[in-house]
Amino acid sequence: MRTATPLALCAALASTALLAGCGTETAGGSGTPAASATCASASPVADPSGRTWDNVTLVNRLCGPSGAPVTEFEVTNTEKEALTFTITFALMNESGQAMDNTTRTVESVKPGQTVRRTLDTDDEPVVARERPARIIKVRAVPADEASSGSGTCPPSGIRVTADRGDAAMGLRVVGLHLLNCGTAAYRVEGYPGLQLLDEGREPVSGVRILHGTDKISTGIGGDAAPRPVTLQPGESAYANLAWRNTTGAGDAVNAPYARVTAKAGAAAVTVTPELDLGTTGRLGVGPWTKDDTAAR
CATH class of the missing domain: 2.60.40 (Immunoglobulin-like)
Known part of the structure; x- marks a missing residue:
């Protein structure tokens, strides 16, 4: 994604889960962040272990609207039907110890589709903790059979x-x-x-x-x-x-x-x-x- 917007606009948009990250650009679709005029360059996750699991990959910690790193992940559906993914992440301290866990759900990923999301939410601002993350469990179910405790009531009622x-x-x-x-x-x-x-x-x-x-x-x-x-x-x-x-x-x-x-x-x-x-x-x-x- 290419952006030339001011950092203030980046902050306004950052809460949208669909955004890959603000103040960065990705060259040639390779997933490698390029330097930007609006925020500092990001560094990769320090510990490469636990970065990929069942077609879910932690990507570079991109520069967020505050200038702090933001942990993002990509989900790729390699199967022939739409899937809903639930991923459990361990949030680590500087010594590499797991301090707590958090889960994210990515709904209805189409066959062959790759979707990028951020670990940050309004309720859990991982960016504020500045912690690296590690994938510890991935579950994927057919989207039309996915269990959900909220949102629109299924047609079954x-x-x-x-x-x-x-x-x-x-x-x-x-x-x-x-x-x-x-x-x-x-x-x-x-x-x-x-x-x-x-x-x-x-x-x-x-x-x-x-x-x-x-x-x-x-x-x-x-x-x-x-x-x-x-x-x-x-x-x-x-x-x-x-x-x-x-x-x-x-x-x-x-x-x-x-x-x-x-x-x-x-x-x-x-x-x-x-x-x-x-x-x-x-x-x-x-x-x-x-x-x-x-x-x-």
Whole structure:
């Protein structure tokens, strides 16, 4: 991008996530920043390790409107369908230690498309911290199956999401959440449908999906008998997933993705519960239960 605008205009535009960076120009589409009259030249990320992961690359820390470095990243879709990417970054200190993590989602990247974004947002001004970053995890799902907790309500009228879960002594519990964001009542009964997928989003075999979490552990909220649940607009339900990550003989199974169908015939939504199933070969699934604590 070529710019000759004053630095003040650069500052006004910098909050737009679509901009690659202000006060710089990229020569020949190579991604290498050239010197600019409006800000100082930028230096590459000091530590090259962790700069590229699954078609996501940290690019040079370009000069932002304040003159401080801005960490940016590029996402390239090499597949044949539109993908939504969620990238987890570690923010490092000067000693190279990870201080905290942050995630960014890039929606609906078309096949063959490369999209550049900045780590800076109004809520998390990474530029103010002046920290280098490192990619630690990339998840990509088909755009038409992407899970979203905000934005426009999907045509199905429901949102399906997975929470961050809880872990203790090898026991894992993650909640699936079903929100009626539509305008009509939505009825479910029984258990959510699940298809487990590996890192390459290929089906995982050899795992028994059990109805009821009591077969994994008791007292974790997924052992009740299924009952009909009717959700009015704004109401939600949940279903717990439970497993143990015990590792014994054989190969450990990791299934970061799960395709979830709220009920028979519903559109699938791909979530990322990060199922580290070890060699147990079992996943317990609780029934849909109305969430009476959720605010409408």
